Each structure stands twice: as C-alpha cells, then as structure tokens.
Amino acid sequence: MKIICDWKNCKEIGAYKAPVERDNSKKFKLLCLEHIKLFNKNWNYFENMNDQEIEFFIKSDLTWHKSTKNFGSSENFFNILWNNALEDKLNIFKSSNFKEFKKTKISQTDRDALEVMELNDASKWDEIHSKFKKLVKKYHPDKNQGNKKFEDKLKKITLAYSQLKKTLGKK
Numbered sequence: 001m002k003i004i005c006d007w008k009n010c011k012e013i014g015a016y017k018a019p020v021e022r023d024n025s026k027k028f029k030l031l032c033l034e035h036i037k038l039f040n041k042n043w044n045y046f047e048n049m050n051d052q053e054i055e056f057f058i059k060s061d062l063t064w065h066k067s068t069k070n071f072g073s074s075e076n077f078f079n080i081l082w083n084n085a086l087e088d089k090l091n092i093f094k095s096s097n098f099k100e101f102k103k104t105k106i107s108q109t110d111r112d113a114l115e116v117m118e119l120n121d122a123s124k125w126d127e128i129h130s131k132f133k134k135l136v137k138k139y140h141p142d143k144n145q146g147n148k149k150f151e152d153k154l155k156k157i158t159l160a161y162s163q164l165k166k167t168l169g170k171k
C-alpha cells in the first residue's frame, strides 16, 4: 500500500520524511518530492528566525488570514504554516507593525534582568549600557572594601547585562 503525501489536498505518493514537530525528530509525516522541498524551505526559514520573529509571525494578520483552523486546535502550528505556503512571509518583518512589536515585546527573562539593573521595560539599549557602567562603578568591590554583598550584587548585574546584550544589544 502506498502512502499519500500528507500535504493538504495533495494526491502524490509520500516518499519523504518530514518531522512533525520542531523539537521532536521522532515523529514524521510523509510528503512527495515537491512538498518536501517546500517544507524544507520553510523549515530552514524558521530555523533562522529568532523567538521574537516567530512569535510575531504567529500573531500576524497574514498568518491568521490565511489559516483556516485555530492554532489552538490539535493541528500544530507548523502544519498550518506549511500548508498555507507562505509566499510573502518575508515582507511582514519589514512592516512597521513588526518594528512596533519589536520595540515593545519583552520576555520574562529580559524583564527580570531589567529589574536587577533597576531599569523599566521601556529601557533602550543605550540606557541599559550606561546604567551598567554606573552600577559597575557603584558596586565594584574596590569601592566597597571588598564587601561580599556588593560582589554578589555585581555578579547579578553582570549576568543581567549579558542577558540583555543578547536580546536587546546592538548587533
């Protein structure tokens, strides 16, 4: 018995394995040559996206308008995206909407890090950077007779700063 390609409305033979979930390589669905190519193209595309871009993508009008099912249903997110064959996906990240989203979207980790640095959610990278320099001066052991309490504080601040550098820092 031949297995039919798992792609929506496709009647070709499914001869190529495609992972069902991003982090689960054990589960596969079978696709025809044409659709495995398309699948891989999209898969690689997502590979290069950061979490923020993926999150925006999920929430974007483009995705919602093209999808026929709810993301919350048993059908997983990636299935829906691939089946929709997203041609103009690149454009949404150039849109002003994404720039707006990027400005305001902050993860819990970043939020915690900002709190450690005595900053608020709206802080821009330049502020974070200059605040870091101030805090290092303030909490440096040399300035505090080697006080252990300040040393720990400085460690925390440094960790918070490196976290924020990863996500908000200038590339």
Ligand SMILES: [Zn+2]
Pocket: 005, 006, 007, 010, 011, 012, 031, 032, 033, 034, 035
């Ligand atoms: Zn197919």
